[in-house]
Amino acid sequence: MSRRSLAVNPIGLLLLLLAQLFLSAPASAQVTVLFSDGRTTDFKLSYEPWGLERKAELRRYDDDAVIASWSNITSGATEENTKYVSDFYVAPAGVDSVSYRMYHYEWDAAENDWSLPAIGEAIEVPTGKIKGVLHNNAEWQSLLNRTAISWSGVVHGEVEDLTVEDGDLIVESGSLITMNGLLRIKSPAAMYTAEENSNQDHQAMFEGDGTIIFEGYNDPFRPLLRYYYLADEVRVDVLDCAKVSLVFNQLGPDDANDIIYNQINVYGDSSEVYLAGNRGGRITVNAGASTIRENNVAVLRAYGDGNTIEGNRAAAMEFSGKDNTIKNNHITMQPVMQAGSSYNAGRGIFLYGDSQSTGNLITNNTILCKYTVRHNQEAIYIDANQNDIVKNVIGEAGNTDYYGGGLFISGYGNNVVGNNIVDVRYFGIKLIYDADMNVIADNSIVDSSTGILIIEGHENHIYGNRIFANATAGISMELENYEYSNGIHDNSIYKNHISGSVDGIRMLHEGIEQNQISSNIITENSGYGIEIPWGNFENTIYGNYFSFNALGNAIDNGNDNNWFTQDKGGNYWDDYTGSDLNQDGFGDTPHPVPGTANASDDKPLMGDQGDISVSPMSVAFETHVISKLTPRPPAEKTVTITNQGNVDLAVLGILLEGPDSVHFALNNNPCEGTDIAPGGSCVTTVAYNPFSPGSHAAELVIISSDENQDVVRVTLNGEAVLPLSGDVNGNGIYDLADALTILQVLVGMAPDIVQFGETGDGSSLALSDVLYIFRQISAK
Numbered sequence: 007m008s009r010r011s012l013a014v015n016p017i018g019l020l021l022l023l024l025a026q027l028f029l030s031a032p033a034s035a036q037v038t039v040l041f042s043d044g045r046t047t048d049f050k051l052s053y054e055p056w057g058l059e060r061k062a063e064l065r066r067y068d069d070d071a072v073i074a075s076w077s078n079i080t081s082g083a084t085e086e087n088t089k090y091v092s093d094f095y096v097a098p099a100g101v102d103s104v105s106y107r108m109y110h111y112e113w114d115a116a117e118n119d120w121s122l123p124a125i126g127e128a129i130e131v132p133t134g135k136i137k138g139v140l141h142n143n144a145e146w147q148s149l150l151n152r153t154a155i156s157w158s159g160v161v162h163g164e165v166e167d168l169t170v171e172d173g174d175l176i177v178e179s180g181s182l183i184t185m186n187g188l189l190r191i192k193s194p195a196a197m198y199t200a201e202e203n204s205n206q207d208h209q210a211m212f213e214g215d216g217t218i219i220f221e222g223y224n225d226p227f228r229p230l231l232r233y234y235y236l237a238d239e240v241r242v243d244v245l246d247c248a249k250v251s252l253v254f255n256q257l258g259p260d261d262a263n264d265i266i267y268n269q270i271n272v273y274g275d276s277s278e279v280y281l282a283g284n285r286g287g288r289i290t291v292n293a294g295a296s297t298i299r300e301n302n303v304a305v306l307r308a309y310g311d312g313n314t315i316e317g318n319r320a321a322a323m324e325f326s327g328k329d330n331t332i333k334n335n336h337i338t339m340q341p342v343m344q345a346g347s348s349y350n351a352g353r354g355i356f357l358y359g360d361s362q363s364t365g366n367l368i369t370n371n372t373i374l375c376k377y378t379v380r381h382n383q384e385a386i387y388i389d390a391n392q393n394d395i396v397k398n399v400i401g402e403a404g405n406t407d408y409y410g411g412g413l414f415i416s417g418y419g420n421n422v423v424g425n426n427i428v429d430v431r432y433f434g435i436k437l438i439y440d441a442d443m444n445v446i447a448d449n450s451i452v453d454s455s456t457g458i459l460i461i462e463g464h465e466n467h468i469y470g471n472r473i474f475a476n477a478t479a480g481i482s483m484e485l486e487n488y489e490y491s492n493g494i495h496d497n498s499i500y501k502n503h504i505s506g507s508v509d510g511i512r513m514l515h516e517g518i519e520q521n522q523i524s525s526n527i528i529t530e531n532s533g534y535g536i537e538i539p540w541g542n543f544e545n546t547i548y549g550n551y552f553s554f555n556a557l558g559n560a561i562d563n564g565n566d567n568n569w570f571t572q573d574k575g576g577n578y579w580d581d582y583t584g585s586d587l588n589q590d591g592f593g594d595t596p597h598p599v600p601g602t603a604n605a606s607d608d609k610p611l612m613g614d615q616g617d618i619s620v621s622p623m624s625v626a627f628e629t630h631v632i633s634k635l636t637p638r639p640p641a642e643k644t645v646t647i648t649n650q651g652n653v654d655l656a657v658l659g660i661l662l663e664g665p666d667s668v669h670f671a672l673n674n675n676p677c678e679g680t681d682i683a684p685g686g687s688c689v690t691t692v693a694y695n696p697f698s699p700g701s702h703a704a705e706l707v708i709i710s711s712d713e714n715q716d717v718v719r720v721t722l723n724g725e726a727v728l729p730l731s732g733d734v735n736g737n738g739i740y741d742l743a744d745a746l747t748i749l750q751v752l753v754g755m756a757p758d759i760v761q762f763g764e765t766g767d768g769s770s771l772a773l774s775d776v777l778y779i780f781r782q783i784s785a786k
Contacts, residue, residue: 142173185216257287516541616655
């Protein structure tokens with residue numbers, strides 16, 4: 007259509023003017039960078055035309071060369087007051103400059119040609135940075151006309167702010183990626199190593215300073231992070247994920263004395279997370295129903311409900327939440343510095359959260375205190391209620407500078423602390439800040455300054471504990487700030503065996519009242535058996551066995567303390583010289599208790615109430631093979647206690663002693679606390695369940711009312727060995743089950759907790775171990 011024809015046609019001229027007015031509205035065109043990594047760049051053109059054809063070009067800034075062009079751009083059907091967006095993408099390879107310009111054209115209908123280009127703003131592509139949004143699935147690869155982006159070797163450019171939106175980002179084994187910002191991996195995208203290798207030198211490594219974020223996953227079949235090495239200050243955050251795993255990663259150096267820079271953090275709406283086999287750095291899990299096992303890290307923290315924390319090694323652990331199981335962990339306490347602060351790990355296991363942290367089980371953990379300078383920190387610190395802390399071993403790692411505490415109960419109650427072994431130089435077990443209604447039972451506490459220390463608390467039950475060789479007292483009640491505290495009262499302390507300390511049981515300061523101290527064996531202390539100072543009153547002391555306490559069996563400078571009851575009588579005193587002419591079991595004359603209270607035991611118990619015989623006097627267990635994957639049940643032996651006398655024999659206590667006593671246990675002990683009639687007997691069962699190889703010796707100590715032989719010692723001996731090289735199930739032979747187990751470990755279907763290589767040198771399992779087993783089976 008010519009200009010002349012339009013001029014002579016008024017209707018046509020009007021239409022042309024309207025079209026030009028319509029088309030002269032500014033078009034909105036913009037080219038942005040979706041993704042760039044210095045080699046490949048994904049460009050996106052966003053265009054909002056008004057209905058006619060458009061054309062655009064992307065030109066290199068320095069030489070005006072056309073990098074990409076789009077033509078015949080239309081918006082589709084046009085509706086009034088509606089704009090349509092047309093998006094076009096291109097992925098040029100070999101990007102070697104940093105700036106581009108966009109040119110866009112509009113069709114000039116009058117000239118029947120493209121108008122002069124409108125020049126857009128410069129577009130900067132930082133070739134030294136990896137940033138943007140990476141679309142990496144098959145659909146996008148087709149759209150962009152490129153293959154999937156993967157990383158191998160030394161990856162050029164720093165990851166600054168990259169989001170992997172879809173598809174898989176493959177990181178080849180041995181790659182080195184530098185971080186200087188955020189790398190977000192959003193479900194359903196994934197990042198994984200094509201050739202997984204547990205050798206640290208062949209893992210993909212992230213270095214620099216940055217965070218890898220995994221977000222929104224619920225995939226139990228693909229690990230989020232596996233066989234990666236996080237160096238320098240790289241961390242991993244897992245946000246809003248469920249049923250995912252992070253396994254066999256190296257979080258910086260193994261040495262916990264180094265500053266912690268590398269971390270794995272799980273938070274948000276996450277649950278059922280599995281972390282295993284990770285080393286170094288710190289793990290923090292804010293999630294429930296998760297499993298954290300066989301990691302070797304500096305600090306491990308878990309906040310949530312229903313978690314299992316098992317078989318880990320760390321310098322410190324911290325927990326809160328409900329119904330968690332914390333078991334079989336090994337903690338060597340030592341200072342740990344966290345980047346940017348003077349954070350000190352301090353405590354071995356720290357459980358806090360008051361009434362929000364209940365129903366937790368802390369069991370079979372080993373906590374060793376190892377400091378290079380003096381610290382007053384606790385191996386286990388409980389600031390919560392209704393939890394079980396049982397069968398843990400707390401000791402020192404051979405450092406004479408350590409002066410930390412054992413097990414600390416603070417402020418809350420209804421916890422059970424039982425069957426723990428504590429050997430540290432400060433306190434063994436400490437109750438403070440209204441620690442009420444706890445059960446402290448059947449613990450072994452040796453070589454502490456104080457075995458059990460009560461600073462504040464009431465209605466606690468403390469019984470069955472074996473407390474030996476403590477520097478100041480076996481059990482000490484030391485009420486501080488009497489006027490401002492709830493006091494120490496209504497506690498029951500009974501059936502404990504206390505010996506070798508300065509004082510057996512003592513009270514310090516005033517206001518300690520209405521406690522019951524009964525049926526304890528208090529012997530061979532260098533001070534007093536029981537010491538009660540002024541201002542402590544209405545405590546009841548009965549049924550106790552006092553002997554060979556150097557300064558005296560008791561001293562009472564308090565007020566209105568009771569040393570006997572009418573129905574159960576008083577205490578047995580080895581220095582009582584009275585007689586029992588009426589044979590009622592009580593002395594005919596009172597036994598005076600030294601001290602300003604002028605107290606006396608008006609119904610002292612008489613000795614020689616039976617004649618004990620124990621068989622056998624020596625127990626030897628068969629050789630025990632230790633296997634982590636298929637643990638063998640403990641071996642059991644029985645010991646029989648017989649009363650050969652003509653009156654009842656009271657079995658006051660049965661306990662295990664000796665440096666190797668942790669490898670033995672009393673599996674069935676119905677005899678303790680019972681009276682055996684003349685001619686009667688009782689059987690107790692001793693188990694051997696070692697956790698480390700070697701020869702082990704201990705003693706079963708039986709304490710009774712036999713005045714001529716009140717302590718009988720039965721020797722216990724056992725030997726434990728590691729399985730044959732490759733005998734992972736520990737049954738003493740090579741069989742197909744061994745080969746199957748190793749294969750399961752190698753393909754990730756079983757945890758790699760077996761450390762017996764082909765030569766028995768402790769190396770990790772390998773395919774050669776499977777071949778070795780087949781050769782052994784064939785050689786039979």
